[in-house]
Amino acid sequence: MTSTLDVDYLVIGAGAAGMAFTDALVGHSDDKRVAVVDRRHAAGGHWLDDYPFVRLHQASSFYGVASTLLGEGRVQAEGPEQGLHERASAPQVCDYFDRVRAALEATGRVAFHFASEHAGDEIVSRVSGRRLGVPEGCRVVDARYLAPDTPVHTPPPFAVGDGARVQPVNALADLETSPSEFVVVGSGKTATDACVWLLGQGVDPDRICWVRARDPWMFDRAGLQPDPAVFISMSADIFEAAAEADSPDDLFLRMEDAGVMLRIDPTTTPTMAKTPTLGRWELDLLRSIERVVRLGHLRAVEPGRLVLDGGEHLVASDALVVHCAASGLHYPPLVPIWQPDAIRPQPVRTGFPCFGAAVSGYVEATRQDDEDKNRVCMPSPYSNTPLDWLRMQLLGGRSSRALNAEPDVKAWVDNVALNPARVSPDRAGDPAVGAAVRRFRDSVDAGFAAMSALYEAGRAGG
Numbered sequence: 001m002t003s004t005l006d007v008d009y010l011v012i013g014a015g016a017a018g019m020a021f022t023d024a025l026v027g028h029s030d031d032k033r034v035a036v037v038d039r040r041h042a043a044g045g046h047w048l049d050d051y052p053f054v055r056l057h058q059a060s061s062f063y064g065v066a067s068t069l070l071g072e073g074r075v076q077a078e079g080p081e082q083g084l085h086e087r088a089s090a091p092q093v094c095d096y097f098d099r100v101r102a103a104l105e106a107t108g109r110v111a112f113h114f115a116s117e118h119a120g121d122e123i124v125s126r127v128s129g130r131r132l133g134v135p136e137g138c139r140v141v142d143a144r145y146l147a148p149d150t151p152v153h154t155p156p157p158f159a160v161g162d163g164a165r166v167q168p169v170n171a172l173a174d175l176e177t178s179p180s181e182f183v184v185v186g187s188g189k190t191a192t193d194a195c196v197w198l199l200g201q202g203v204d205p206d207r208i209c210w211v212r213a214r215d216p217w218m219f220d221r222a223g224l225q226p227d228p229a230v231f232i233s234m235s236a237d238i239f240e241a242a243a244e245a246d247s248p249d250d251l252f253l254r255m256e257d258a259g260v261m262l263r264i265d266p267t268t269t270p271t272m273a274k275t276p277t278l279g280r281w282e283l284d285l286l287r288s289i290e291r292v293v294r295l296g297h298l299r300a301v302e303p304g305r306l307v308l309d310g311g312e313h314l315v316a317s318d319a320l321v322v323h324c325a326a327s328g329l330h331y332p333p334l335v336p337i338w339q340p341d342a343i344r345p346q347p348v349r350t351g352f353p354c355f356g357a358a359v360s361g362y363v364e365a366t367r368q369d370d371e372d373k374n375r376v377c378m379p380s381p382y383s384n385t386p387l388d389w390l391r392m393q394l395l396g397g398r399s400s401r402a403l404n405a406e407p408d409v410k411a412w413v414d415n416v417a418l419n420p421a422r423v424s425p426d427r428a429g430d431p432a433v434g435a436a437v438r439r440f441r442d443s444v445d446a447g448f449a450a451m452s453a454l455y456e457a458g459r460a461g462g
Contacts, residue, residue: 002122004133007035007111011141012118014038015045016063017345017357018143019100020418023065024361026109032365034104035132037113037123043097049150050090051170053197057189057276059085061226061417063093066358068103069417070096073226080281085226145344146330146353146382151190154326158185161302166321169194180207181316183306185298186324187212189276192264194324195289196282205288209315211306213297215270217252217386218262221277228423229432234260235421236439238393239447248386248458251451265292273389274329274382275351298325329382334395337377338370346379348403350396355418356380359403362412376409378402390455397448 009025011018014036022034040048047054056063060071070093074086081087088096104110113132116125121134134140151168160166165179169190182203184194191210198208223234237258245251249269255261262278263270264286296309304317337344337360345357356377363373380396383389400421404410413419427433 002131002133004135005035005111005123005138007033007135007138009034009139009141010118010123010134011036011143012038013045013143013147014040014043014097014101014112014114015047015143015147016097016354017146018045018141019043019097019104020065020354020357021141021143021343021345021361021364022104022110023067023100024358025365026104026107027067028362028365032109034110035113035123036110037116037118039115039117039126041114042094043101043112043114044094045097046148046150047090047093047097049152049170051152051168051190051193052090052173054090054190054193056087056093057221057278058087058224059226060088060092061085062224062352062420063088063354064096064418065100065354066362066416066418068096068100073417081221081279084222084279140342142342142344143357145332146346148328148330149326151323151326156185156301156321156323157325158298159300161300163303164301164321165319166301166323168323172197172322175320179316179318179320181209181319182207183209183211183315183319183321184324185211185321187214187216187272188274188324188328190326190328191324192216192218192278192282192286194322196285199285199288205290208289209291209293209313209319210289211293211298211308211313213294213309214272215263215265215268215294216272217270217275217389218278219275220259220262221279223260224277224420226417226420228421228427229430229436231420232423232433232436232440236436236443239440239443239450242447242450242454243443245450245454248390248454251390251454252386268294271385273386274384275389329384331382331384334379334381336374337379338364338373347382347396347399348377349380349400349421350392351380351382352418352420355413355416355420358416358418359409359413363409366408376402376406387455387458390451390458393451394448394455 011022061073064070071086115127116123122131124131152170184191237260241254245254262283293313295311298308300307301321306313345360347353347356348359360377363377367373378399380399381392383392414422
């Protein structure tokens with residue numbers, strides 16, 4: 001006989017989004033009971049599967065759940081990122097989510113079901129086979145809607161011939177023999193991490209061949225800091241650049257001039273704008289790699305040969321092809337967060353998915369009507385191209401205005417470290433913060449109007 005869970009919510013996914021939503025929901029409701037189900041063995045989502053040298057690309061305090069700071073809010077005192085806020089490693093993130101899991105369980109209102117799957121009206125243990133029924137009327141929270149793929153669990157998006165050496169990026173730290181050549185496949189954060197790690201291990205840049213189907217724009221990490229004087233000034237830089245730009249590409253070039261954006265090759269205009277952050281020390285290392293293959297997407301690997309959209313490229317016969325080409329970001333349709341079948345957490349301002357999930361959990365706990373909740377929390381997409389980036393900014397700005405129009409929501413987010421735009425009480429009188437806020441206010445309306453015009457012209461092919 002199948003037992004039935006005694007819960008009000010079933011959260012599918014114990015990664016960052018699921019944990020942030022659950023933390024805020026439970027923290028702002030008196031009696032709601034939650035079951036969290038995940039196919040992995042612990043909380044942490046993709047961090048449990050990631051390559052061992054991965055770190056957050058943003059400051060730790062922007063990540064995790066609202067009730068508990070990730071890390072110590074520490075500014076690095078030494079190393080290549082001296083003066084920037086700490087960035088957690090994969091083990092630190094996993095340990096953090098385990099501590100959050102324990103705190104949620106200690107409330108007596110949250111139960112975790114790991115190594116289990118959601119199967120319609122049941123959850124099923126992949127280990128014991130035990131089945132637990134989901135009660136009628138239980139709200140489902142699908143925290144997997146934007147879940148990333150990881151190379152270790154995603155087959156290479158190209159054919160692999162007999163004898164070719166292809167490994168996911170995770171395998172780099174466990175190599176038994178060093179190949180004469182590393183072929184890094186991918187253009188995003190994972191590929192840049194792989195290249196930086198290889199160079200840091202003493203691999204000569206000439207031994208690295210980098211297959212980049214597209215070149216990426218990346219934020220300068222120094223501007224995305226949990227310091228309102230820095231973050232709000234960077235936002236003002238963006239709007240001031242937008243007011244002067246005549247195309248999406250021109251906007252990015254102007255943001256580069258303002259120190260907001262970075263590109264690896266200054267002679268190539270990037271077409272990818274997922275915009276993770278990058279340190280300038282990493283940029284210097286990446287620019288030392290001169291063997292870059294730009295022949296479109298890789299279609300097949302054979303011993304000593306790469307077959308790409310635009311032709312072939314010869315590599316060493318023992319070359320190790322490093323697969324970094326999984327989809328770290330997904331682009332499903334924007335849908336209302338609250339729907340009859342499920343709640344689907346999504347960003348509710350530009351980027352920062354943990355913040356979006358936490359706000360959604362708070363709104364779920366403090367409001368009754370789904371239409372009202374969707375009015376307060378409007379989803380914002382991720383970006384892929386410069387034109388997408390403009391849409392993300394426009395919809396993210398719309399979402400931010402909706403949040404700020406709700407006094408209780410604004411009061412809450414102004415005290416949550418996950419909110420990159422918050423001004424903490426101890427910084428409210430800081431002259432540097434005041435100057436940044438004035439610049440932002442002076443530029444935001446004209447900047448948004450210019451972004452809207454650029455986006456519409458870009459959609460029309462102008």
